[in-house]
Amino acid sequence: MTQAITLTRPDDWHLHLRDGAVLATTVAHAAAQFGRALIMPNLRPPVTTAAQAVAYRQRILAAVPREAPGSAGFQPLMSLYLTDNTPPEEISLAKEAGVVALKLYPAGATTNSDAGVTDLRKTYKTLEAMQRHGLLLLVHGEVTDPAVDVFDREAVFIDRVLRPLRHDFPELKVVFEHLTTQEAAQYVAGSDRYTGATITAQHLLYNRNAIFTGGLRPHFYCLPVLKREVHRLALVRAATSGNPRFFLGTDSAPHAATLKENSVCAAGCYTAHAAIELYAEVFDAMNALDKLEGFASHHGADFYGLPRNPQRITLRRESWTPPERFTFGDAELKPLRAGEALAWRRV
Numbered sequence: 001m002t003q004a005i006t007l008t009r010p011d012d013w014h015l016h017l018r019d020g021a022v023l024a025t026t027v028a029h030a031a032a033q034f035g036r037a038l039i040m041p042n043l044r045p046p047v048t049t050a051a052q053a054v055a056y057r058q059r060i061l062a063a064v065p066r067e068a069p070g071s072a073g074f075q076p077l078m079s080l081y082l083t084d085n086t087p088p089e090e091i092s093l094a095k096e097a098g099v100v101a102l103k104l105y106p107a108g109a110t111t112n113s114d115a116g117v118t119d120l121r122k123t124y125k126t127l128e129a130m131q132r133h134g135l136l137l138l139v140h141g142e143v144t145d146p147a148v149d150v151f152d153r154e155a156v157f158i159d160r161v162l163r164p165l166r167h168d169f170p171e172l173k174v175v176f177e178h179l180t181t182q183e184a185a186q187y188v189a190g191s192d193r194y195t196g197a198t199i200t201a202q203h204l205l206y207n208r209n210a211i212f213t214g215g216l217r218p219h220f221y222c223l224p225v226l227k228r229e230v231h232r233l234a235l236v237r238a239a240t241s242g243n244p245r246f247f248l249g250t251d252s253a254p255h256a257a258t259l260k261e262n263s264v265c266a267a268g269c270y271t272a273h274a275a276i277e278l279y280a281e282v283f284d285a286m287n288a289l290d291k292l293e294g295f296a297s298h299h300g301a302d303f304y305g306l307p308r309n310p311q312r313i314t315l316r317r318e319s320w321t322p323p324e325r326f327t328f329g330d331a332e333l334k335p336l337r338a339g340e341a342l343a344w345r346r347v
């Protein structure tokens with residue numbers, strides 16, 4: 001049995017840090033393991049301009065714990081929230097400001113998506129500018145049509161939105177975020193080098209039974225929602241296949257515990273406290289620890305056209321139990337697997 005593995009410092013290509021006092025917790029967790037993270041713009045109000053992204057980046061950098069070994073070099077990569085009205089001129093400003101991507105939230109699809117896109121046609125001039133300037137489009141891939149079953153919304157998105165988009169913008173780099181279905185994994189595996197995808201730890205570790213074990217478990221509720229076992233297995237095969245289209249994006253999405261343990265539970269799982277450890281469990285279970293570095297540390301950087309991180313991290317096979325809760329501003333945050341043992345530990 002492998003007792004330790006050393007890999008290139010990984011990156012998180014899909015991360016929610018939120019803003020304000022909670023950055024002390026969310027940034028510290030991410031910076032401790034990741035070299036870079038692609039920061040999601042769904043704040044309230046959303047990050048829609050280059051100037052807002054630059055200011056948000058400064059607030060994140062100010063929260064990096066400089067004294068913690070390995071954390072000091074943490075680099076947040078910024079994205080803008082695409083709206084029906086994002087002017088094409090904002091794209092060159094974004095490019096100059098170092099913004100790397102725009103995020104498509106179909107209006108109403110997920111947390112803080114009410115300012116999202118109502119009709120992709122309205123954004124075509126902006127998408128053209130993105131294709132021209134080499135900014136990526138990151139998509140929350142679910143339709144919002146109330147007639148479509150919640151568990152089918154990702155698969156329907158592929159046909160209704162993604163295929164036409166790919167046809168109209170063949171050289172726009174698109175990341176299909178947080179895959180949850182076999183259909184999505186197959187679609188990405190069969191597409192060209194302009195399409196990539198992130199996969200979260202929770203979608204690799206759990207199927208939808210986790211939400212209902214012995215009662216309703218809000219901390220397993222995220223969007224897109226966990227699916228059947230056949231889908232989980234398809235995602236595990238994709239992640240451990242070595243295919244460079246698939247890479248790590250935790251979608252760690254913190255919400256105050258009171259908003260999770262609520263009659264209307266907020267969508268999002270918090271995994272940033274032990275993300276690489278959770279992924280290691282999955283790869284280990286598949287006897288595929290040799291594929292972890294590609295998925296976690298190489299494929300995403302290559303897809304984004306950025307250098308791989310020069311630093312390395314080491315994980316040891318050692319059981320440890322993360323805390324039940326973290327401080328989250330003046331609230332509490334309950335992480336995935338709170339108080340449950342993990343098999344791998346960062347050295």
Ligand SMILES: NC(=O)N[C@@H](CC(=O)O)C(=O)O
Nearest residue numbers: 016110111222223253267268
């Ligand atoms: N994944 C989630 O369930 N929630 C995310 C939004 C998102 O990534 O869709 C959040 O911001 O809370």
Ligand SMILES: [Zn+2]
Nearest residue numbers: 110140223224
């Ligand atoms: Zn999403």
Ligand SMILES: [Zn+2]
Nearest residue numbers: 016040251253
């Ligand atoms: Zn997300």
